[in-house]
Amino acid sequence: MKKIKQANALFEFIRIIAALLIAYAITLLLIVLITDDPIDAVYHFAIGPFTTKRRFGQLIGKFIPYLLTGTGMCFVYASNRFNLIGEGVYSLSGCIVAILAIKNAGIALPPALWIAILLIIGTLVGAAVGLIPALMREKLAIHEIVSSIMLNFALLYLTNYLIKTRVADTEITYLGSTMLPKEVKLTALVNGTNIHSGLFIGLLAVVVATVIFYRTSLGYHIRICGSNQEFAKVSGINIARSLIIAQVLGAAFSALGGAVDILGVYDRYMWTALTQMGFDGLLVAVLSKKKPQYVPLGAFLLAYMRTGATILNYKTDIPLEFVQVMQAVVILLIAAEQFLGKYKNALIFRLAKQEKGEKNV
Amino acid sequence: MFNLDFICSFLASVIRVTTPLFFVSMATLVTRKAGLLNMATESMMLAAALTGVLVSGWTQSLLFGVLAGIVASAAVALIICYCAFKLKTDLYLTCIAVNTALSGGTTFAMYVFAHDKLYTLQVVHSKAFGNWNIPFIKDIPYLSTILSGHNILTYVSILGVVIMWFLIYKTRLGLRIRGVGENPRAAESSGVDPVKIYFISFLICSVYAAFGGMYMSMGYLSYFMRDMMSGRGFIGMSAMNVANAKPFLSMLTSLMFGFSQALANLMQLSNIPSEAVSMLPYISTVIILVVSSSIRMVLSLRKERAESKDYYDQPAD
Numbered sequence: 001m002k003k004i005k006q007a008n009a010l011f012e013f014i015r016i017i018a019a020l021l022i023a024y025a026i027t028l029l030l031i032v033l034i035t036d037d038p039i040d041a042v043y044h045f046a047i048g049p050f051t052t053k054r055r056f057g058q059l060i061g062k063f064i065p066y067l068l069t070g071t072g073m074c075f076v077y078a079s080n081r082f083n084l085i086g087e088g089v090y091s092l093s094g095c096i097v098a099i100l101a102i103k104n105a106g107i108a109l110p111p112a113l114w115i116a117i118l119l120i121i122g123t124l125v126g127a128a129v130g131l132i133p134a135l136m137r138e139k140l141a142i143h144e145i146v147s148s149i150m151l152n153f154a155l156l157y158l159t160n161y162l163i164k165t166r167v168a169d170t171e172i173t174y175l176g177s178t179m180l181p182k183e184v185k186l187t188a189l190v191n192g193t194n195i196h197s198g199l200f201i202g203l204l205a206v207v208v209a210t211v212i213f214y215r216t217s218l219g220y221h222i223r224i225c226g227s228n229q230e231f232a233k234v235s236g237i238n239i240a241r242s243l244i245i246a247q248v249l250g251a252a253f254s255a256l257g258g259a260v261d262i263l264g265v266y267d268r269y270m271w272t273a274l275t276q277m278g279f280d281g282l283l284v285a286v287l288s289k290k291k292p293q294y295v296p297l298g299a300f301l302l303a304y305m306r307t308g309a310t311i312l313n314y315k316t317d318i319p320l321e322f323v324q325v326m327q328a329v330v331i332l333l334i335a336a337e338q339f340l341g342k343y344k345n346a347l348i349f350r351l352a353k354q355e356k357g358e359k360n361v
Numbered sequence: 362m363f364n365l366d367f368i369c370s371f372l373a374s375v376i377r378v379t380t381p382l383f384f385v386s387m388a389t390l391v392t393r394k395a396g397l398l399n400m401a402t403e404s405m406m407l408a409a410a411l412t413g414v415l416v417s418g419w420t421q422s423l424l425f426g427v428l429a430g431i432v433a434s435a436a437v438a439l440i441i442c443y444c445a446f447k448l449k450t451d452l453y454l455t456c457i458a459v460n461t462a463l464s465g466g467t468t469f470a471m472y473v474f475a476h477d478k479l480y481t482l483q484v485v486h487s488k489a490f491g492n493w494n495i496p497f498i499k500d501i502p503y504l505s506t507i508l509s510g511h512n513i514l515t516y517v518s519i520l521g522v523v524i525m526w527f528l529i530y531k532t533r534l535g536l537r538i539r540g541v542g543e544n545p546r547a548a549e550s551s552g553v554d555p556v557k558i559y560f561i562s563f564l565i566c567s568v569y570a571a572f573g574g575m576y577m578s579m580g581y582l583s584y585f586m587r588d589m590m591s592g593r594g595f596i597g598m599s600a601m602n603v604a605n606a607k608p609f610l611s612m613l614t615s616l617m618f619g620f621s622q623a624l625a626n627l628m629q630l631s632n633i634p635s636e637a638v639s640m641l642p643y644i645s646t647v648i649i650l651v652v653s654s655s656i657r658m659v660l661s662l663r664k665e666r667a668e669s670k671d672y673y674d675q676p677a678d
Contacts, residue, residue: 034473082453136647140654143602145400145453146595147647153592154643161636279461286454319472324465328458335455336448 004351011344012289018340019333020301027326031318041316048311049304057193059307061265065090065257066299067202069277070284071209072253074292077285078213079246080226081137085148086254087278088155089129091271093122093255094262095159098177098269102167105181115184119201119259126255127248129155134247138240144247152274160272169268176270186264196264205253209292212249222246226290254281276324280306286331302327369506371623376511377581378626379619381406383518384573385597386604386611387525388566393606394529395562396542400456401441403594404463405567406574409434411467411481413575414585415474418485426488427575434571437463438563446556468587482584490514490580512580514572519612521569526608528565538562573597592643596622599646603653614649621645 031045032038049059069086076083097118107114133151137144160175167177186196213219221242225232232239254277262269280302287298309323333339385402392399409430417426441459445452468478475484490513499509529535537558540548545555573593578585600618604610625641 030469082457084457132647136651136654140651140658142650142654143398145457146599146602147650149592149595150599150643150646154640154647157636157639157643161634161640164634164636276461279457282454282457319469319478321465321468321472321478325462325469328462328465331458332444332448332450332455336444336450338447338449341449 023329045308049307061194063303065261068257069281070295072250073281073285075246076250078290083144084278088152089126089255090258090277093126094258097122097259101184111183122259123256127252130251134244198260198264372507375623378622380515381573382597382615386601388569389598402570405434405570409571409574410578414487418487423488431571434567438567480586514576
């Protein structure tokens with residue numbers, strides 16, 4: 001049995017690598033087709049993020065929110081719900097935090113305490129909004145994809161409205177808030193880069209999520225409900241409750257990500273279009289196979305891909321959006337049960353036969 | 362302001378914004394009848410909308426544009442089917458991934474072919490569907506404002522509902538689709554291949570979605586705009602779900618969703634901030650879903666109770 005388990009794990013790893021390679025191949029093909037200088041383009045995309053300190057800082061700056069949205073989506077994805085409200089609450093939490101910080105500039109509180117309060121408020125707002133599609137799904141059987149996407153659009157316009165009417169900066173040509181006060185900025189760990197102390201919050205969240213996942217009955221219930229609802233039912237698990245908590249936790253982590261991101265990287269709030277964070281979080285969860293302990297790997301990989309695409313976007317004429325196609329290919333292939341399934345089955349069959357042969361001897 | 366002329370032109374605008382919802386609700390209806398929810402009509406629409414504009418712009422032929430749009434939409438459907446039913450990726454995950462891929466992919470393609478990331482206006486001069494005045498009705502005052510002079514695709518969409526009703530309830534294929542939807546295993550045991558039916562229903566769905574998409578870029582507007590469907594795929598699907606997948610009832614519920622959209626468009630002209638008004642179609646979708654599901658829950662609970670009462674009331678022999 002041990003051999004078969006090992007073969008299974010090995011195969012999962014090979015499948016992820018194969019999926020990434022295929023996605024890279026498709027991307028390279030796209031780049032080669034549309035640019036005059038493919039070698040230069042590939043260099044920017046693949047090596048670019050590691051060439052300067054600033055760029056690596058950008059990579060880590062993206063890595064931090066991915067840690068949080070990725071862990072959040074692990075809960076949602078593990079419960080087999082595709083609730084994308086993480087997208088909307090990410091901006092909403094960032095927006096609320098930005099407004100509070102600007103309106104209360106110069107507040108007489110120690111900065112660390114004030115930042116902690118802001119982050120908690122952002123998280124709670126996210127959790128409260130995340131409760132809506134979760135309740136709609138578990139109590140009224142309204143599909144969570146539909147409700148969460150509708151709410152995401154509504155939240156996008158709501159945040160734009162709040163920014164426009166409350167804290168809009170009239171001196172800039174685009175819609176954005178005024179500058180965030182200095183005291184709420186998360187401290188930079190490396191000067192002149194986007195690497196900020198939110199990194200610790202992100203890593204702590206991964207640890208907390210891993211503990212909830214594997215060391216509490218809640219985590220166990222969520223995993224059972226996600227993988228086999230019939231079994232959960234006969235074991236007397238409160239399915240609705242577990243699934244609602246899973247989705248709310250997902251929204252809360254994502255909202256924390258938005259709050260950390262706005263206080264860590266940005267000078268002002270300016271997310272006037274959907275941030276794609278909900279989808280990116282889902283990709284991280286798929287890459288890490290719903291296991292929070294692997295989220296840092298998935299988050300790093302995605303941050304690397306995204307930073308490479310951004311560099312490519314401003315160095316050459318290739319639009320950033322191709323990376324979305326690439327991400328979709330990765331998701332489709334990794335989540336495909338039958339991708340390379342024939343080889344896997346053949347291998348396991350052979351191993352099982354071997355084992356049986358050994359026993360008979 | 363609120364005279365009869367105004368009301369008539371408002372009702373006409375309701376029909377104008379509901380047209381894509383007619384198409385989408387029928388598109389999602391056929392897959393729902395096969396037992397699957399298609400969350401990716403949005404990306405099918407995007408693919409068709411962009412391809413239709415580009416191809417008709419190059420060839421200066423509406424027909425080629427339409428055909429290319431349908432092919433593009435069908436290609437998306439085939440990718441989804443291949444991933445979901447052959448590679449066994451979760452259908453919903455597949456749809457989410459495809460939606461994101463197409464949202465980025467159409468922007469990418471638009472940049473490559475039209476050198477703009479926002480819209481194809483001024484760059485590609487595509488053909489568009491014309492308007493049609495209905496004989497006789499166009500001479501009746503007021504009624505003509507509401508019903509006549511709409512885009513051809515509006516009338517096609519109404520015809521499409523009738524065709525869908527006929528297909529689902531009056532043909533052998535429709536029976537098979539419903540059979541697979543009710544119980545795939547039972548259908549399989551009577552010799553119907555569910556996977557084949559899934560492919561067929563997704564292909565039919567893609568044709569309807571293609572027309573919905575092309576209406577947006579070659580009728581309602583005359584250019585393609587980044588992410589121009591803005592949730593219409595999901596709103597149309599909600600209309601179908603509220604109507605419990607009944608073709609003609611879906612039309613009525615689509616009109617209800619179209620009404621809130623038209624109302625929002627109208628309110629853009631007032632001095633309420635446009636961001637607040639833009640929320641209206643989405644919020645009203647959520648509210649309508651909650652209300653209709655609550656009613657359905659209460660009704661089914663009542664039915665259940667009535668049935669159990671019958672059971673206990675039976676005299677014991």
